[in-house]
Amino acid sequence: AQRVTQPEKLLSVFKGAPVELKCNYSYSGSPELFWYVQYSRQRLQLLLRHISRESIKGFTADLNKGETSFHLKKPFAQEEDSAMYYCALSGTGGGNKLTFGTGTQLKVEL
Amino acid sequence: KAGVTQTPRYLIKTRGQQVTLSCSPISGHRSVSWYQQTPGQGLQFLFEYFSETQRNKGNFPGRFSGRQFSNSRSEMNVSTLELGDSALYLCASSLGFVSTDTQYFGPGTRLTVL
Numbered sequence: 580a581q582r583v584t585q586p587e588k589l590l591s592v593f594k595g596a597p598v599e600l601k602c603n604y605s606y607s608g609s610p611e612l613f614w615y616v617q618y619s620r621q622r623l624q625l626l627l628r629h630i631s632r633e634s635i636k637g638f639t640a641d642l643n644k645g646e647t648s649f650h651l652k653k654p655f656a657q658e659e660d661s662a663m664y665y666c667a668l669s670g671t672g673g674g675n676k677l678t679f680g681t682g683t684q685l686k687v688e689l
Numbered sequence: 690k691a692g693v694t695q696t697p698r699y700l701i702k703t704r705g706q707q708v709t710l711s712c713s714p715i716s717g718h719r720s721v722s723w724y725q726q727t728p729g730q731g732l733q734f735l736f737e738y739f740s741e742t743q744r745n746k747g748n749f750p751g752r753f754s755g756r757q758f759s760n761s762r763s764e765m766n767v768s769t770l771e772l773g774d775s776a777l778y779l780c781a782s783s784l785g786f787v788s789t790d791t792q793y794f795g796p797g798t799r800l801t802v803l
Contacts, residue, residue: 611788622692623779623794630789665732669788675722675781676745677792679732 581606583668585680592656593688600651600683602640602666611669612642612649613677618662626651626664636660656687691715693782693795701801707768710798714761714782720744721763722792723755726777735778738763739786767800775802 582605592598604610614626627635629642629649640651649666666680694713702708714721722745723735734747738757755765761782767774777797783790 622796625791625793628789628791674737674739674745674786675720675783675788675790675792676734676737676747677722677724677732678734679724681731 581610581668581670581678583666583678583680585664585666585683587683588681589684589686591686591688594658595655598651598653598656598660598685598687600664600666600685602649602651602680604647604649604666604668606647606668606670608670609644612640613667613669614638614640614649614651615665615667615679616662617665623665656685658687658689661685661687693780693793695778695780695795695798697798698796699799699801701803702770703803704770704772706770707766708770708800709764709766710778710780710800712763712765712780712782712795714763714780715793718782718784718793719761720783720786720790721757721761722781722783723763723765724779724781725749726779726797727775732779735765744786770802772802774800776800 584603612629616626617623638653665682667677720739722737737745741757757763779797780795781792783792
């Protein structure tokens with residue numbers, strides 16, 4: 580069975596402070612990991628995926644297979660980063676089935 | 690390019706009734722997935738359709754069903770509604786049947802069961 584755990588429901592940081600949103604997963608094979616974001620009154624959208632090894636809006640995430648983690652990081656938080664962040668996993672058996680974590684609400688305070 | 694559209698946006702039904710939700714994917718996308726979002730369970734996968742065939746299914750009772758048409762539009766149906774079916778139902782489309790494909794989500798249909 581595949582599972583994604585996001586231990587923090589709410590993370591509050593000050594503008595300019597570093598951000599780390601935690602994500603741990605459980606999967607027997609080699610998963611595809613994603614971060615999705617939902618800004619206020621907007622649709623759920625892809626932020627980044629581990630296979631691309633990219634930085635989007637200053638965010639990065641590294642897949643650590645030893646610790647089964649895929650934490651999302653940003654060195655300096657901005658007010659516009661306030662949103663709901665979901666970590667998601669897709670198995671390699673084909674298809675687009677995503678298993679989501681429960682999400683972390685990031686609040687960036689001035 | 691128009692995004693994923695879902696109709697209706699809001700629905701109110703009573704227990705025992707059935708409901709049909711519709712999803713129009715982005716033009717050219719052939720895969721459609723459905724998710725249920727509730728405060729208690731979060732986002733849960735319902736099923737995925739690709740080329741008019743159900744390819745993946747989540748752990749939901751048989752009251753939840755779906756289909757996909759030749760133009761890739763998809764519908765999901767919930768029969769014999771229960772109070773616990775009240776949720777936001779999200780549809781997502783992607784180009785193909787590859788796990789690394791980007792999924793594009795619709796705005797959702799908010800279903801309330803009274």
